[in-house]
Amino acid sequence: MALPIGVDIAIQHLLHRRRQTLVSLLGVALGVGFFIGISAMMQGFQRDFIARIIDVQPHIIVKDEVRTAPRQPVEWIYGDGAVDLRGLKPREEVRGIRGARNIMATLDEVPGVQVAPALSGNLLLRFGGRDVSVNVTGIDPVRERKVTHIEKDLLSGSLDALYTTSNAIILGEGVAAKAGIRKDDLISAVSPVGVVLKMKVVGIFRSNITLIDNFDTYVLLKKAQVLQNRANVINRLNLRLDDIEQSGPLAERIERQFGYRSEPWQEQSRNVLGIFVIQNGIMYSTVGAILIVSCFGIYNVISTVVFEKTRDIGILKSMGFRPRDIRRIFVLEGLIVGLTGTVLGWLLGWSLIEGLASIHLNMEGFIKSQGFILYRTPRHYIIGAVMAVVSATLAAWVPARRASRLNPVDIVRGAG
């Protein structure tokens, strides 16, 4: 069956301008291909990072901090008055969450929420003449394993060893590597308040998040309280939720109810998530620029065809082609370039992804990886196609409209 005559004419126009058509096709294909490739790479990294922090870190951390300084009584009473307090000396508060056990008991009642207490602080590890400054978190292993995946990330040892071994400590892989420490080594731990303990390394973990692996260590909660000289103090409550989407609202509720700063995972990783937003902006701008350039190519091709085919447009109109038939022919040309370029771009994008997937390299940035982390989804192919087809069609629309408005009388008069 023959193609509709409009489609046939559009195809013939493009085939007779092979070189220019090819350049436009390449522009669209590059735009779509790189969009798919870069999206897979960047979203792969971003999604992996988010999955890991969601996996590794608590979904909400309740800290022994308040967001804003407490209001003074005079400010309460004269809220609208011109009150200016100078030289105010805030009361020295004992750090730690007051009534942490009660808060935990309340949160235990919330369905789908697991809560674990922690005391975090700093520690200096000394081993073989090397000092390593680390973060130390005192945990309750029974509760902790329900809140973070520290147990899953252990390369050696077990979480329960914190109970069974006195003065036990679990180190991040990077911490151990920095000081040359291995499991079962005895190391010295010096706290900022001057407590020194000989501790035994009962486990080494790898979360694949560089910052955590290079700086974090875990001890029993009681041991952390001894090291910090803060008996019975808990300065963090770590929460894990069955429904991750509830992190934000629940954190808000906890903060409102108990007054302590409650950070959902998005807030804890705000810096990195902010970088992702910028990254995505750069990616979409770059791909957008490629597509805009290819649109100019398409516009150029269709404009040239319209200019060259002015006489043909005149005769087609005299034959009974309506203005919209003429417009359709040239819009169709843009659409054909957009669609063909999209298919080529899909192939290019797929090849890029598979090419990147075959590259093996050890990377250590925010996260550790043995190669590019790629996120393969049909969504990228669909978005790329929609962007390409819409922009190609729009690029063709302007010259197509001009063609449809040409007056056949002017054309045939001028053509003799």
Place this chain on the structure above:
Amino acid sequence: MIAAVEARAVSRELPGPVPVTLVRNIDLTVSPGEFVAVTGPSGSGKSSLLYLLGLLDVPTAGTVLIEGRETDTLKPDQLAGLRLARIGFVFQFHFLLPEFTCQANVEIPIRRLGALSDQAARRRAAGLLESLEVSEHGGKYPDQVSGGQRQRVAIARALANDPPLLLADEPTGNLDTRTAHVVFDLFRDLAHSQGRSVVVVTHDTDLASMADRRIHLVDGTIVE
């Protein structure tokens, strides 16, 4: 008998600071099967009159009737529809689409009208090329055939949808005398044996004498 085309007090004026009158108050009736030649000096409004009769242009006064139907109230799409089905155009320049073969060029209006199947459209185009004695060139592209042959293909294309009205604007302007006579013979035959109305603009009085009726224009007005 209903006229194939009729102009009633048709005028066409180009707007501007100094308006230019192309044709002025023209009354003309062309009956079915009639072969009419329009002559006149350059700039007398011959082509303008033809474009008005062929609904390519719209009169500023008066009306054009196609087979008794007034066209001044029709929308551009309806005018295009009438051109497609009821009117065939031949110009001085052949205007064949260079990307298509001669046969494919003839098929274009048939495919646009969509009244025939693909196979029937091919058969009709081939038949027209044969009747115009250019069937052996059907598979060639326009730049592979002579000027006379191109013009025959253009005539075949104008007849593709079997229009009752054929309008030709200086169709022999680029042809040698012998070929020009052949083309005019063809027009006369289309009128007399096929019953089509043929209106041909020409500046050649010798060729014009081959028509049934001759209309002479001067300054946009019929003078004889």
